[in-house]
Amino acid sequence: MMKKSLLLVAALCGLSAAAQATELFVNISSDETMAQGAGLVLAGQALAQKVPVRVLLCDDAADMALQGEPQDAPLKPKNATPQQMLQGVIKGGAKVEVCALYLPNKGRQAKDLMEGVTPANPSDVMSHVLKAGVKTLSF
Numbered sequence: 001m002m003k004k005s006l007l008l009v010a011a012l013c014g015l016s017a018a019a020q021a022t023e024l025f026v027n028i029s030s031d032e033t034m035a036q037g038a039g040l041v042l043a044g045q046a047l048a049q050k051v052p053v054r055v056l057l058c059d060d061a062a063d064m065a066l067q068g069e070p071q072d073a074p075l076k077p078k079n080a081t082p083q084q085m086l087q088g089v090i091k092g093g094a095k096v097e098v099c100a101l102y103l104p105n106k107g108r109q110a111k112d113l114m115e116g117v118t119p120a121n122p123s124d125v126m127s128h129v130l131k132a133g134v135k136t137l138s139f
Contacts, residue, residue: 023052025129027138031060033082037075040085040139047092052074054128055089058099061139065098065117066108083114090116097125 024046028039028082029124043053064072064083071081080088096119103109110119129136 015093023134025136026055028061029058033072035139036082043089053094055096062098
């Protein structure tokens with residue numbers, strides 16, 4: 001019985017260590033404000049739990065990363081726009097990128113992106129997503 005208890009404790013400690021090593025990859029491509037907000041809220045919650053976060057913005061969702069773009073209406077209950085939430089996750093330490101197709105197909109350049117957002121390198125993104133322990137959410 002004691003041996004089983006020790007094995008259980010060891011297994012739980014291992015699970016705890018594995019949970020701490022987990023990273024979150026959030027891919028947001030929806031142009032819907034609530035979908036964008038949901039992805040960013042979860043990214044913020046992961047950061048609050050000390051989980052490394054990487055966010056990839058694609059298609060119309062990447063518009064929120066452009067400097068000087070009009071802001072969507074604030075979402076309740078925090079009364080924050082997706083752009084404000086994006087700034088929050090950047091300040092919280094998330095790595096935020098726009099997909100490699102976004103800038104050239106929108107006629108934009110990296111200098112048009114808000115501070116803390118960079119163009120993604122597809123090879124780097126794929127290497128990250130394939131790493132053990134990376135959990136992926138898509139919105």
